[in-house]
Amino acid sequence: MQDTNNFHPSDFGLLPFLEALIEERHVSRAALRLNRSQPAVSHALARLRDIFNDPLLVRGEGGLQPTARALQLAEPLGEALALMRSMVAQPSFNTEQCHRHFRLSLSDYGAAILLPTLVSRLRKSAPLVDLSIVSYGRERALAALIDGEIDLAVGVYPILKQARHADLRSALLFEETFACLLNESSGCGALSFDDYLARPHVRVSVALQDDSEVDDALARLGYKRRIAVQLPHWSAAPDLVRGSDLVLTAAKRSIEHLGRGGLQCSALPFQLSSFPFVQTWHRRREKDAPHRWLREEIAAIAGAEGRR
Known part of the structure; x- marks a missing residue:
């Protein structure tokens, strides 16, 4: 492997790859998160291994596991990238210019109470946003979120509390009986x-x-x-x-x-007991501005429904 002194200023662009790889522990999921091809991520990992003179991620039980060096890098890397992102962050999100295709899992019930108002709002405020709706069972929907197949799932998911879903985030929309x-x-x-x-x-x-x-x-x-x-x-x-x-x-x-x-x-x-009707997403989408905006739109619609 090459010496770490071989680090070139152009290699700074590889740091988000390292962050994604350490957090996702999976090349395909890191590629999805970064909106890059799998070969591009694999190539970046190879270069990062040269730079840090360390394997960084190795095969282990359940997939790739970060080495001690990668874990040591994780916190300062996250802080540095957060600072860089705050410096270039856009002050506002322009919904009218947003080109996005969101994939949601909704039951018939969820679609009936949310979709008519949501689509009406999107056509007025975000006409370039497209939606694809699927109706998955509970296990299937959460697995699809983890794999990046869908962006958001709305429904009743008591299994969210299980340890294997620790990377999923959720927000209560309303209580139902x-x-x-x-x-x-x-x-x-x-x-x-x-x-x-x-x-x-x-x-x-x-x-x-x-x-x-x-x-x-x-x-x-x-x-x-x-x-x-x-x-x-x-x-x-x-x-x-x-x-x-x-x-x-x-x-x-x-x-x-x-x-x-x-x-x-x-x-x-x-x-x-009443049960929570929630929306849930993977943490990789947590700071995605368009995704956050969509969640806020759904929360507003559900909030009005919950007050009925």
Whole structure:
């Protein structure tokens, strides 16, 4: 390896590569974060190894691991780059000139309450911003954030607390509760617990193995409901209930307006805590100004929804 005295002023441009590689511990994810090609990042790593006369990252359990020298460099490197970025930071973010394509994971429920207003706002204030929406299950959505496949996930993610998701950040949009939707002619007033368990149920879930908070709560009580129909499409679920003995348990905001025309909305017949509806993203996007602006737009829309 070459001596560290071989450092050239042009090599200062490699320092963000080193920061990304130490934090991401993965060449492909570092490339995504830097918006550079994987070969370019690999080439930068090779040059950095020459400069510092150290491997910096070595193969280990779970992928690349930083060497002792890399860990020693991490803090002063972060401070130096933060200072440089503060010196060149733009004083404001111009939404009208922003060319970005954001990829979001939203459930049918999240799309229904957020997208109409969000798209309307974007068309007026950020007409060059494009959106692609996917609907992933909880595990899949968080994995896609980590891999850089999507930019933002909005929904209910209790597994965010797990250690393997330590690189994800989240913000509460509002607290939600559950309610039941059933055919009006099948009963009046509140649904009893015994009747709830005796009836067949509709469950909306993208992933076959995604048990909901409802199923988890029933399991803690020692009960299990029968799922007669499971489907990924929320829009079709209410019509399955109409004229049948089926019960749909869902977020209250998504069904309370349907309690008419042959359907009724009933309170859940057992105790279940409210649940947080959040937006979550990878820390690599934390200081990305357009990404932060999009999060703020979503938070404002959800805040108005949460006050209903």
